[in-house]
Amino acid sequence: MNCDPLARWYRWLEYAGFGRALERRRTAFLAAMTTARQVLVLGDGDGRFLSAFLQTNRHAEVDTVDSSAAMLTLARQRVSDTDTPRVRFHHADATRWQPPAVSYDLIVTHFFLDCFTNGELRPLVARLSAFAAPGARWVVSEFHQPDAGLAAWHARAWIAGLYAFFRVVTGLRVRRLPDHAATLATAGFRLEREEIARFGLLTSQLWRRESTTGFCV
Template sequence: MNGYNRLAPFYDRLATVFVGKQLQQAQLALLPYLQQKRKLLILGGGTGWILSHIFKINPTLEIDYVDSAAQMIARARQRAGSNQRIRFIEGTEAAVPDKDYDAVITNFYLDLFTAQDLMVLIGLLRASVANGATWLVTDFEEHTGGQRMKVKLMYYFFWMATGLKTRALPPWYQILINAGLLPVESKSTRSRFIRTVAFQFKIK
């Protein structure tokens, strides 16, 4: 996954070229769910453009920001400036340090996983969150031939650029439902290519 270091300087621009402005708009759609939260885990945070938007919603939120690429972390740190409420962690979901998050964000992160590996991730997160935590997910869905072709091209590009081994989009929404996550609200872009869902972990 270290191939993402090479992409860091132009990653956001590249994403916009692939998908357009709806890529960022979708990630902002359900951020109000963070208003009353205390501690947020972000997996695959990327360059950190979303941080300022999160703190507008909840200025007192504590954030653990996890990304496997050192250059992504460096850009996110630069954007965060002197904010002391963010802990940056270079690593994957295996590096998640705590067990008391009441919110999780995975934006365009679940598409890195096979269906089997996604089940492992769900189990890891379930062990890392507080009772009834919120999980905000934004990712691609395939509804048309054109969308399937675009997803195929994106996987090919990231395989060439980063060595990404996953080659197909997992049915992430259904997998999360089958694993017991409760969908609270769902929003899709006009083309239905990108979907954002607020899930709740079942109250124990």
């Protein structure tokens, strides 16, 4: 997936399709993130979440990883000079990126896990979970497919349209949402809070790693 051609239009296309709905999902649990100290943000795109997070949490150090150089350039521009020293920008493929030897107490993925198939997501989550401290939180925003009724049809149309769009513009090969909930649960995370929006199409979730799960690097 190459988001470079999309980067400068990304925000405006999002607002055209969803207004501020995705932004509300990304910031849904900001208030619960103020105590985090070592944070990993994956696939943040143009950095709008990162910028909002840094304004809310004045102490955390952040590793942010994105495979798109153009997205990272926009993200860098959004971070103030004061906050820059506490952010490490990594231009890398998250599936191969080797985290520094830190123990994250917060991992954040907004509309990122849907860029992977189940077969790709499992090893990615398992590998990165090894860098999550016991009790660490994982905040997720994602598209969501309701089971039945009009909401199911509405979501199916949006999700199919979005995957078709990303396939043409970025080369994304994924065609359906992976089961990120099962993957996180298998990695030892438990769902603590969830907000559903847009007739079930959007979800924000706060997961916590069971404190008994070991940490290793």
